[in-house]
Amino acid sequence: MSLSMRDPVIPGTSMAYHPFLPHRAPDFAMSAVLGHQPPFFPALTLPPNGAAALSLPGALAKPIMDQLVGAAETGIPFSSLGPQAHLRSLKTMEPEEEVEDDPKVHLEAKELWDQFHKRGTEMVITKSGRRMFPPFKVRCSGLDKKAKYILLMDIIAADDCRYKFHNSRWMVAGKADPEMPKRMYIHPDSPATGEQWMSKVVTFHKLKLTNNISDKHGFTLAFPSDHATWQGNYSFGTQTILNSMHKYQPRFHIVRANDILKLPYSTFRTYLFPETEFIAVTAYQNDKITQLKIDNNPFAKGFRDTGNGRREKRKQLTLQSMRVFDERHKKENGTSDESSSEQAAFNSFAQSSSPAVSTVGTSNIKDLCPSEGESDTEAESKEEHGLEACDTAKISTTTSEEPCRDKGSPAAKAHLFAAEPSGRPRDSGRLDKASPDSRHSPATISSSTRGLGAEERRSPGRESAVTAKAEEARALPSKEAFAPLTVQTDAAAHLGQGPLPGLGFAPGLAGQQFFNGHPLFLHPGQFAMGGAFSSMAAGMGPLLATVSGASTGVSGLDSSAMASAAAGASAATLPFHLQQHVLASQGLAMSPFGSLFPYPYTYMAAAAAASSAAASSSVHRHPFLNLNAMRPRLRYSPYSIPVPMPDSSSLLTTALPSMAAAAGPLDGKAATLAASPASVAVDSGSELNSRSSTLSSSSVSLSPKLCGEKESATSELQSIQRLVSGLEAKPDRSRSVSP
């Protein structure tokens, strides 16, 4: 147990979870090394606070190191990667006005999650949307009481495999289907002060899971940025679209910002809790999971043995299977028999599964998941624990604390799954394989951004990352729109953090997100959330403008108009997403900005960008650039400093366009690294200048392949910058906002 479950994951680590990462990572790393190495490394090396920091850096660095060395797994400590002195110098550049915060996040009801995880958590997805159970709840600490934060959650693919429940176990059944467009769920109370967030348990129970591709619950908001986290293509919504029989990993993000509009420029601190990993299903596969749900979910009381009505039916059914029945009894009695039996089964699964896994042969070894090897007893005990207990538990995992081990590594991924398997089989195989790593990695994760964040702050730049489109492969047609997007990422860094934030989440995180790359859409509901969006409209104006280039305020425009305008203005920016979706290289077609507005899928011209292809990658960058431009405005915000960040990010993106996508996680790291340098420049200099400088620099660093893109991107960026500069002249309300 100790393993993974408790610890939060660091952003960087998240990479590990990403299916694509493995593929991308290499490229990314290479490019990073080749072109950006100097800059990147420093960034990466940022020493995090303690363990947490380690985890991230390690995760990030590892891929790169591997590339360099050509060895899959070097044991090189991330600390050895780069000079920290460098970072510090950068750090000095950062503004320090802000009160530093060191957010820590604890997963609530961890015990409950563990119980499910052991058996391989399954979450039902329906056309109309189904809530998660257990509900995702966290408790935050270490926030600046006065500052405002936006808390978000999203769910990313844990690997690139498709699963099947066979012989009581989850086994890999092939390669994953194309990813569905990802959506970010913004907590309805956002933005709120640190004090407010820390005073209560933050729950995301309203988030629904669906397999309905045409789900409209998500609103698209155009986000100009290429924030790593957002990958340039991220939508917001109250419902997350998932593929059945695929494994997913929920992520929690803390963004210090007082306005949603600032998200793109802000630093994301991402936290992963391996125990919350689950497989999406349209119908429960594992009876044990079903029983756990019934036993713990209040709405399923009617199915409890003790309950009325149905329970009897259920019982009968149950009786049919002795095992199940027995297990229940045990539960009722409070005995662990069930669990033990389960465990046994589980173990067997693991074993069996492992082979299966291996057979799978997908790139994801991780899928195989290392089994955590939890003892049956543990599992049992956990199982028996009621949800409530879990809930109360809050936290165990703080993100920051644990260093992330290798989350990034596949093994780590395996871990996560493994945990699941525990209960069941499915992954057991993986578990076994990965076991060593996996455990660690997952666990480690915890720190995620946060730890980084602190550090990051210190080091101004780090972050940016890159990403690349990469995904193309993944990109799917249906989702295609998204897929293509792939964008870069990294951003994390760039954003906000100027100083610190970048770190945190950055690399890893960015990477994670990136793969998803979708267009960013804001979900109406989310907006509804309130405060966060309140200013959005106003804020959007600037963004749009930046994106579009000149378009005057977006606000007036309807989404479509906006989009078109944006497209026209800065073709570069939008394109990617749009391209995919729309086709039009320009993205115009895309939907309007609904985000702010009522429209449902608006695209952000800028945001979009995500184009899938490398070319697109370049484009992405542009968007970023815009963002960067924006930043200055944003400065007000703590992150504003981020200005540099954006730059860096842009740089990264430009530099490693293709990679970015692939790299996802890596990107993040890379980005951070790259970013740092860039950021530095930014900080010191004017935003615009910094940007351009960054851009140029990025281009320089770019690898040969990227060069072409770079150039185009650069030109685009420049144009964008010009536009931006023009825009900048305009006042930004958002600036004032910053916490």
Added chain:
DNA sequence: TCTCTCACTTC
């Protein structure tokens, strides 16, 4: 596998 309806529950 997935979709839909049902009876039951919580809020």
Added chain:
DNA sequence: TGAAGTGAGAG
């Protein structure tokens, strides 16, 4: 009281 969340079960 009704809206909404549950798993079961049929198709």
